[in-house]
Amino acid sequence: MNPFSFSTSAEQTRALGPPLGLLAELTHRCPLQCPYCSNPLVLERAGGELPTEIWLDVLEQAAALGVLQLHLSGGEPTLRPDLDEIVALAAKVGLYASLITAGVLLTRERLEKLAALGLDHVQVSVQDAEPGNADRIARHAGGHAKKIEVARWVRTLKLPLTVNAPVHRQNISNLPAIIDLAVDLGAQRLEVAHVQYYGWALHNRQALMPTRRQVLDSVELVERARERLKGVLVIDFVVPDYYARRPKPCMGGWGRGSINITPSGRALPCHAAETIPGLLFDNVRDKRLADIWLHSDAFQRFRGTDWMPQPCRSCELRTVDWGGCRCQALAFAGDAGLTDPACAKSDLHAAFTQIAEAEASEPARELVFRNPRAGRDVEVGRR
């Protein structure tokens, strides 16, 4: 045995420990309108956002609780003028701070200031490698060119760069060019993330769902690129589970490794958790983070294996995938407590796969772009 072996966070112990990561959704406001946004359909207004002092207090609590990684996200986090103070506090309390940004609002001066204050890492999203299609998907003219400029500033400032590329049927044919773009920009890491179908993406699923062939091709392409780019670019790959046989270990298990804070301060086990009816969420305005992590109804409900139905409860993989995704069980099976339909052991698996295949084979319908009015319309239409 090699005595120098490393274990990664993915191999975390089975006992419940403190969270490793905290995703701070500083705002839902965003200049882009990507039709697969992970924010909820009903977006928080600026007036409902947490004030600076609460964010600073929450991050101090997080560090004391054992959080190591802080993801400053949104919406577009650079819309918050207090991002600078938040980054400075994160550096002071020893949180590894990543800025997850669309980039389009950043100036070089602001990025320099954030770097000087202790920002550790920048993740810039791209919607495609082809500028016209990228701007169409984000519904933001000139956005792609600005992102490229920002990504180059990140490297000039010697900050590590991740390129985040959500992929779907309307850009997946450009995956080789997206990989080349990440290398050209000097990124250390590329996240190729097949769109996950909750919220906005679920509403646009037909227009986004790739074919099985496209998914398999993307898997092969990423495998080859990983080999070719070993030591140059780390590629993290999120596969769409509609064509999978086993569910993904969503969030590394419900309430096991990370905590999301919404712009208004609600603490969630994952960003789509608010779609599940009947869960009670605590707010960091009212309760301490440690108390929420250990006792909040929303975190306790699907934590561990006690909540599991059969066949999950007796499945040998129950502490590997932790039952997959509760939001997907809700969205497809109508009950968040059922087996994730992505699992081949689910009674609904065949129907789940067939829907993906049927939708992907039809011409893509028009996309509904993410913005506050469209979100309200979709919600009203559902009632």
Add this chain to the structure above:
Amino acid sequence: MSGKPSRTVMAPASVPALARHVKMRHDKVRNRWVILAPERVFTPDAVAIAVLQLCDGKRSVEAIAVALEQTYNAPKERIIGDILPMLQDLADRGVVTA
């Protein structure tokens, strides 16, 4: 410009250092050392910690092995044979450079 980025290949004469954006620090809550990198938390074992604490951008892999000879009561050749694959793996993950 130096052209396209290329893979770091570790050899006994290589001089490894933690990558600029990587932080190694003691995690008080879990009472262990951790290495923090973009979207990654590594938990090195005791021997890896000893090696990484010697990766100062001045010592070569060979010099690190010599420094560890007494601690681990093994000849430097054997230690080099053990630590080279580890450092290569860490270089491929972007944790160390040389």
